[in-house]
Amino acid sequence: MPRFTQDQRARIKQRLLAVASELFAARGYKDVTIDDVVAGAGIAKGTFYGFFPSKEELFTAVWEEEHEQLHERMTRLYGGLNVRDRAGLKRAVGRALQEVFDHPLLARVLNERDTPVWLRAVQDPQSLHQQEQATNTFLTELIARGQQAGLMRDGDPAHLSDLLMRLVTGLFLAGGPVGGRQLVADIQLAMDVLIDGLYRAPAEEGSPC
Numbered sequence: 255m256p257r258f259t260q261d262q263r264a265r266i267k268q269r270l271l272a273v274a275s276e277l278f279a280a281r282g283y284k285d286v287t288i289d290d291v292v293a294g295a296g297i298a299k300g301t302f303y304g305f306f307p308s309k310e311e312l313f314t315a316v317w318e319e320e321h322e323q324l325h326e327r328m329t330r331l332y333g334g335l336n337v338r339d340r341a342g343l344k345r346a347v348g349r350a351l352q353e354v355f356d357h358p359l360l361a362r363v364l365n366e367r368d369t370p371v372w373l374r375a376v377q378d379p380q381s382l383h384q385q386e387q388a389t390n391t392f393l394t395e396l397i398a399r400g401q402q403a404g405l406m407r408d409g410d411p412a413h414l415s416d417l418l419m420r421l422v423t424g425l426f427l428a429g430g431p432v433g434g435r436q437l438v439a440d441i442q443l444a445m446d447v448l449i450d451g452l453y454r455a456p457a458e459e460g461s462p463c
Contacts, residue, residue: 263305266295266297266301266305267305269295269296269297270291270295270297270302270305270306270312271312271315271316271319273291273294273295274286274291274312274313274316275316275319275320275359276294277290277291277294278313278316278359278362278363279358279359279362280358282362282366282369283313283363283366283369283370284366286309287309288302288309288312291309291312310370313369313370314370316359317359317363317370320357320359320360321360324353324354324357324360325389327353328350328353328389328392329392331346331349331350331353332346332350332392332396335396337396337399337400337403337405337406338403338405340449340450340453343396343449344445344446344449347442347445347449348442348445351438351441351442351445352438355438364426389419390412390415390416390419393411393414393415393418393419394411394412394414394415395411397411397414397415397452398411400452400453404454405453405454406452406453406454407451407452407453407454414452418448421444421448422441422444422445422448425437425440425441425444426441
């Protein structure tokens with residue numbers, strides 16, 4: 255493999271990830287080859303192996319990058335949520351779910367049960383759950399704020415958050431096509447029920463917390 259500077263390596267790797275992301279979203283994991291990726295990126299096949307040992311490793315890197323970017327958008331979406339505004343919290347969760355359903359690569363991958371993501375999830379469901387640590391952390395903090403305000407039920411916030419995440423992960427694992435209207439409706443309904451279950455009593459709307 256030719257010697258590249260650190261900047262060149264960074265640019266080549268980013269090009270590989272960008273091309274692979276588009277190809278995986280358009281064709282699916284199984285129908286994309288390393289030859290397709292290197293052709294799109296304009297590099298030699300030998301150069302590819304200097305960055306990734308296999309298509310699976312490339313896919314994993316693409317998935318993790320897309321997932322991280324999605325969580326950054328979620329952080330902005332969730333910023334400043336008021337625990338007293340239960341309806342607003344439900345709307346924010348609904349928008350977050352729609353972001354996933356509308357994302358070309360995420361929706362494609364979640365629908366294809368033979369990708370590395372799903373194969374790992376079938377063997378170890380905890381692996382899919384662990385990818386959502388950013389969401390889990392946000393929920394833990396939100397529940398803690400709700401408890402401090404006397405609005406949400408008692409219990410370890412981290413445990414309650416973990417329980418919610420496990421239930422939602424189960425719906426993804428057992429549900430139909432991601433983005434299909436029934437699954438969207440089922441997950442939104444489940445989240446509404448779970449959010450209601452966190453509260454002790456009807457929340458005061460509009461008061462800051």
